[in-house]
Amino acid sequence: MPDRAETSPVSRFQRLDHAAVRRSAANLQRRVEARFPGRSLWEVGAELVALIDEVGSNEGDSRRRVRAARVASRVGMALVLLFFGGAIGLAATEIAASPDSLTVLDWLPLIETIINDVVFGGIAVFFLYTVPERMERARVLRMLHRLRSLAHVIDMHQLTKVPERLHQGSRDDGGLGLTRDEFTIYLHQCSEMLSLGGKTAALFGEETTDGEILDAVGGIETLTSDMARKVWQKIALIPADENHG
Template identity: 50%
Template sequence: MSAEPRDYQRLDALAVQATVDRLTQRIRARFPDRNLSEVSQSLSGAIDELLLRPRARWYASLRVASRVAVVGLIAVLLIALVVLIGQAADDQQPGSVWQWVQIVESVINDIVFVSIAVFFLWQLPLRWERAHDLAALHKLRSLAHVIDMHQLTKDPDRLRSDFRPTSQSVDIHMTAGELSNYLDYCSEMLSLVGKTAALFAEHSQDNTVLQTVDSIEDLTSGMGREIWQKIALLPGRHPREIDAPSEATGYGA
C-alpha cells in the first residue's frame, strides 16, 4: 500500500507543532534552570488550542444554519408578496390604484428589511471566523513580545573584558557560547511564531486576517534580525557565521 502523498505547498499545523515541541526539549536540555522552555511550551499550547481543535465542525454548522435561515427568510418574503398581490388583484374597488401604491411601498420596505437580514446572516459565519482568528493572532503577537523580553537584557557587551558593571547591571550568568545558544533559541522561537501565524493564511481569504498575519511576520522578522545583530557581536563569533545559523534551522542541539 503506497503512502499518502504529502502536500509540500502548504504549511502543516502538526509539523509546526512538532518542531515547537522539539525546540522545547532542546531548550530544557541546555538550559534546565531557565524559563525560556516554558515560553516555547506556551507556543505549542497555542497551536494545539487555536489550530488543532475541531473548530471546522462548529464553523460548518453555523454556516449551514445561516444559509437555512437565509432561504427561510426569502421563502417567507415571496409567500407574503404573492398573498399580498393576490389580495390586491381580487379587490375591484374604485380606489384600488392607491392600494397598489401602498402595496408597492410595502413591498419595497419588506425587500429592504429582508435584504439587510439576509446580508447579516450570510456574513455571520465569516464574522465569527474572523473574530476567532484575530483573537488567536493577538495571542501570538503578545507571545512574540514575551520572547523578545527574554532576550532584551542579554547584551553581548557584558561579556567584553573591558565591561564595567554598575550597581544596576543585570548579570546574565552565561558564557559567550551559552548566550549564543540562548539567542539562537529565541530567534528560532520567533520564526516559529511567524510560521504559526502563517497557518491562518492557509484557510482564510479575509483581508483583515491576512494583514494581521503579515504584521506578525514583519514583527518577528524584525526581532530576529536584532537578535542576530547581538550574536554577531559576541566574543569569538565571526561575522560570516550569522549567514548560516545552525540553531535557527531547527536541527541544532
C-alpha cells in the same frame, strides 16, 4: 478554455504544513528545556506549541460557538425568507384575485410593500449570513493578539542578554551565568522561536481571504522578522574569545 493554473490542484509545497510547524516548535521546545531547564524560555515554547495546536483544532469553546452560530444563522435565514416570501406571496395573491378592480393608486402601496419586503429581507439575510464570519474573525484576531504578545515575551527573554554581561559571572552577580557557546545557542533558539511565531501567524492566512486577518498576520510576520534580525545582530557582537575582556 479555462486557465490551467486555476484548475490544477494546489501543491503541498504551496501551502504551509500545520503538522510540520507544530513538529518544529515541539522539537525546539524540547531542545530549549534540555539545554536550559533553569530558564523559562522553554515554557514560552510550550505556550507556542499549545497555540499551534489550537490553530489546527476543530474543538474548543470558540469553535463550537462559531459552528452553533452558523447553524442558527442558516435557520434564521430560512425563517426570514419564509416570512418575507409569504408576505410577497400574499400580496401577489391579492393582486391576482382582483386585478381589474385595482386602480393605479391601489397598485402603488402593493408595489411599495413588495419592494420593502425584498429590501429588508435581503438586509436581514445578509446580516444573518455574516454573523458566523464576524465571530470567526473575532476568534482569529484574539488568537493573533495572543501570538503577538507571545512574540514580545520571547523578545524580552533575549533583551537583557547582551554580550557585555557575558563575563560578569553568575546571574546573582549581574552576569548571564552562561558560557559563550551557551549564550550563542540561547540567542539562536530565541531567533528560531520568533521565526516559528511568524510561521504560526502565517497558518491563520492559509484558509482565509479576510483582509483584516491578513493584515494582522502580515503585521506579526514583520514584527517577528524585525525581532529576529536584532537577535542576529546581537549574535554578531559576541566576542570570539571567551576569555576576552
